[in-house]
Amino acid sequence: xxxxxxxxxxxxxxxxxxxxxxxxxxxxxxxxxxxxxxxxxxxxxxxxxxxxxxxxxxxxxxxxxxxxxxxxxxxxxxxxxxxxxxxxxxxxxxxxxxxxxxxxxxxxxxxxxxxxxxxxxxxxxxxxxxxxxxxxxxxxxxxxxxxxxxxxxxxxxxxxxxxxxxxxxxxxxxxxxxxxxxxxxxxxxxxxxxxxxxxxxxxxxxxxxxxxxxxxxxxxxxxxxxxxxxxxxxxxxxxxxxxxxxxxxxxxxxxxxxxxxxxxxxxxxxxxxxxxxxxxxxxxxxxxxxxxxxxxxxxxxxxxxxxxxxxxxxxxxxxxxxxxxxxxxxxxxxxxxxxxxxxxxxxxxxxxxxxxxxxxxxxxxxxxxxxxxxxxxxxxxxxxx
Amino acid sequence: xxxxxxxxxxxxxxxxxxxxxxxxxxxxxxxxxxxxxxxxxxxxxxxxxxxxxxxxxxxxxxxxxxxxxxxxxxxxxxxxxxxxxxxxxxxxxxxxxxxxxxxxxxxxxxxxxxxxxxxxxxxxxxxxxxxxxxxxxxxxxxxxxxxxxxxxxxxxxxxxxxxxxxxxxxxxxxxxxxxxxxxxxxxxxxxxxxxxxxxxxxxxxxxxxxxxxxxxxxxxxxxxxxxxxxxxxxxxxxxxxxxxxxxxxxxxxxxxxxxxxxxxxxxxxxxxxxxxxxxxxxxxxxxxxxxxxxxxxxxxxxxxxxxxxxxxxxxxxxxxxxxxxxxxxxxxxxxxxxxxxxxxxx
Numbered sequence: 001x002x003x004x005x006x007x008x009x010x011x012x013x014x015x016x017x018x019x020x021x022x023x024x025x026x027x028x029x030x031x032x033x034x035x036x037x038x039x040x041x042x043x044x045x046x047x048x049x050x051x052x053x054x055x056x057x058x059x060x061x062x063x064x065x066x067x068x069x070x071x072x073x074x075x076x077x078x079x080x081x082x083x084x085x086x087x088x089x090x091x092x093x094x095x096x097x098x099x100x101x102x103x104x105x106x107x108x109x110x111x112x113x114x115x116x117x118x119x120x121x122x123x124x125x126x127x128x129x130x131x132x133x134x135x136x137x138x139x140x141x142x143x144x145x146x147x148x149x150x151x152x153x154x155x156x157x158x159x160x161x162x163x164x165x166x167x168x169x170x171x172x173x174x175x176x177x178x179x180x181x182x183x184x185x186x187x188x189x190x191x192x193x194x195x196x197x198x199x200x201x202x203x204x205x206x207x208x209x210x211x212x213x214x215x216x217x218x219x220x221x222x223x224x225x226x227x228x229x230x231x232x233x234x235x236x237x238x239x240x241x242x243x244x245x246x247x248x249x250x251x252x253x254x255x256x257x258x259x260x261x262x263x264x265x266x267x268x269x270x271x272x273x274x275x276x277x278x279x280x281x282x283x284x285x286x287x288x289x290x291x292x293x294x295x296x297x298x299x300x301x302x303x304x305x306x307x308x309x310x311x312x313x314x315x316x317x318x319x320x321x322x323x324x325x326x327x328x329x330x331x332x333x334x335x336x337x338x339x340x341x342x343x344x345x346x347x348x349x350x351x352x353x354x355x356x357x358x359x360x361x362x363x364x365x366x367x368x369x370x371x372x373x374x375x376x377x378x379x380x381x382x383x384x385x
Numbered sequence: 386x387x388x389x390x391x392x393x394x395x396x397x398x399x400x401x402x403x404x405x406x407x408x409x410x411x412x413x414x415x416x417x418x419x420x421x422x423x424x425x426x427x428x429x430x431x432x433x434x435x436x437x438x439x440x441x442x443x444x445x446x447x448x449x450x451x452x453x454x455x456x457x458x459x460x461x462x463x464x465x466x467x468x469x470x471x472x473x474x475x476x477x478x479x480x481x482x483x484x485x486x487x488x489x490x491x492x493x494x495x496x497x498x499x500x501x502x503x504x505x506x507x508x509x510x511x512x513x514x515x516x517x518x519x520x521x522x523x524x525x526x527x528x529x530x531x532x533x534x535x536x537x538x539x540x541x542x543x544x545x546x547x548x549x550x551x552x553x554x555x556x557x558x559x560x561x562x563x564x565x566x567x568x569x570x571x572x573x574x575x576x577x578x579x580x581x582x583x584x585x586x587x588x589x590x591x592x593x594x595x596x597x598x599x600x601x602x603x604x605x606x607x608x609x610x611x612x613x614x615x616x617x618x619x620x621x622x623x624x625x626x627x628x629x630x631x632x633x634x635x636x637x638x639x640x641x642x643x644x645x646x647x648x649x650x651x652x653x654x655x656x657x658x659x660x661x662x663x664x665x666x667x668x669x670x671x672x673x674x675x676x677x678x679x680x681x682x683x684x685x686x687x688x689x690x691x692x693x694x695x696x697x698x699x700x701x702x703x704x705x706x707x708x709x710x711x712x713x714x715x716x717x718x719x720x721x722x723x724x725x726x727x728x729x730x731x
Contacts, residue, residue: 002481023511049620055443056465061514062438062507063465066718070622076638079620079723080473083437083465085444091462095474102480103386124443240431240461242450255458262460370447374461 009039009216052092053334086369089337090376172325235266337367469715553684587687
């Protein structure tokens with residue numbers, strides 16, 4: 001695991017459909033400045049900048065980290081750009097953590113973002129390569145068949161996705177940064193919305209958001225000087241598998257299972273449901289909550305929907321999932337994974353505000369991407385490992 | 386820092402023409418070949434560098450995984466940068482993680498589009514890109530600034546192009562390019578056509594190892610391991626208006642941090658002739674240091690692999706016992722904005 005790594009600063013922007021008042025650099029600057037304030041540091045204190053975002057086609061700026069170097073105070077510093085599809089926010093945090101764990105740096109600024117109003121995400125995700133035909137329309141078009149396969153395999157009743165959509169949006173009402181805050185959100189409201197990709201209804205999908213999320217990661221010495229409680233990294237893991245492959249289980253991907261097993265091993269977790277107090281899991285379509293409950297080993301295969309139906313994942317349940325409102329409530333794609341990682345850290349720091357889970361001491365941050373083939377996870381805790 | 390070595394390097398025969406291969410097809414023989422060479426079929430970590438805009442579609446690295454054989458699932462990551470930064474990410478991870486081998490690759494097919502137009506999409510989208518300035522024009526601004534400050538002449542640039550092209554003709558992986566013509570036209574003055582690196586499709590693969598794996602793999606390949614004695618990368622501001630384009634402070638800093646002094650050979654990511662002179666100065670390379678014996682990017686510039694190839698070429702000289710201390714350099718962004726330096730030793 002290397003040297004201890006702490007999260008000592010976290011900054012987010014308010015997520016919303018369009019941020020017309022700021023440039024791309026201004027958006028990132030806002031999140032980074034808030035993270036620096038949380039850590040009581042200045043730009044000069046930062047040794048290295050690690051940037052993450054999803055495809056450059058979302059904004060039409062190729063390798064935008066070059067342009068962002070000026071705004072992020074990267075002059076004279078190492079700066080690098082991670083891109084692992086939808087899991088990128090998580091992978092970026094893991095690469096940043098590796099800079100501390102290896103002893104290469106003392107204080108690293110990591111930041112992930114998307115300004116989706118600059119373009120149209122569904123279009124940008126639909127463009128196929130010159131050597132292949134695009135078979136789907138947007139991410140929903142790709143994931144809907146896998147959700148149907150899950151329903152068939154598990155025997156889950158039709159309303160489970162609706163329950164997740166309501167629960168996450170209710171949580172979002174407690175999060176000042178969340179994008180979709182729908183007063184009085186209810187099952188009826190979700191069921192009234194149009195079917196987009198059967199069985200996914202409009203309110204069972206994530207929004208397109210503008211937003212950025214930043215973290216300051218620090219060595220043990222640097223963390224000692226931080227004014228607010230740190231979160232400590234107890235484990236990190238990434239896994240990838242091919243997108244097309246006859247033996248691949250797209251409902252319960254092996255990559256996700258392996259990634260979870262690796263990160264649990266590092267953190268000494270044998271029973272995730274009992275030992276993890278709160279989880280921020282990448283659920284861009286409501287049905288991915290029960291699917292990932294199984295994939296992440298919180299229950300046996302086929303039982304995920306039962307946990308959701310019983311309310312186990314609600315704020316009052318024994319395993320709150322997505323207390324922040326999750327990806328269903330805010331989705332600046334490239335940042336969404338880092339938001340999961342940052343929200344997990346906020347929970348164990350006791351700094352999650354109105355959506356704080358009482359006594360959260362150990363949390364899971366999770367992200368996935370591509371055709372549910374790229375996974376990034378970390379476990380953070382209030383105690384130094 | 387933990388001792389980590391480059392134990393294998395392979396690259397494609399770079400092509401200036403679209404050859405009908407997908408990126409995955411371009412990578413497949415290289416990755417398959419390197420696995421056989423080192424006798425390792427599963428690496429503890431894999432990291433790659435590429436760019437979506439070259440393909441004109443999102444997620445260009447996704448299908449490249451097919452060349453790796455990512456089943457059962459692998460521990461893997463990707464940078465949207467030259468593969469040299471993927472090597473850096475792997476090197477950092479190997480410092481602390483319980484892993485002994487890493488596979489690193491970079492690939493790009495600029496023949497699928499107009500590279501100049503694509504690179505122009507990489508500039509500040511509010512103030513710089515709308516001016517319509519392309520990559521060669523940006524480089525020409527820098528060349529002009531350098532010539533004005535240093536007193537170097539256009540003929541000095543031509544000499545660099547001539548030396549690089551001659552070396553490239555001896556390199557089976559580079560393009561075979563004629564000597565610069567005496568009456569070669571300007572591309573964007575003061576850069577003549579031979580001062581601009583020729584676009585090429587290509588890919589490169591590097592294997593890193595540590596611990597017992599180094600001796601094990603080296604015994605199998607018969608190659609001397611190239612130990613990474615220092616590696617560092619730094620950035621300059623993006624806006625050409627806020628920096629002195631005639632110098633490269635980020636290259637100087639990266640060189641100092643990586644310990645560039647005393648190298649015998651330097652493989653520099655020179656995409657325009659004048660960059661060699663700026664980099665020689667920044668890295669404090671004396672006249673006795675051989676620069677780009679492979680021909681460098683001026684003899685073949687496969688985007689997103691060319692920087693990794695510089696490190697690979699620097700390592701290969703140690704592998705073959707030709708040198709004991711070499712340097713590999715990679716750059717990213719306009720006008721040498723970001724620079725990475727790796728110092729290797731036998």
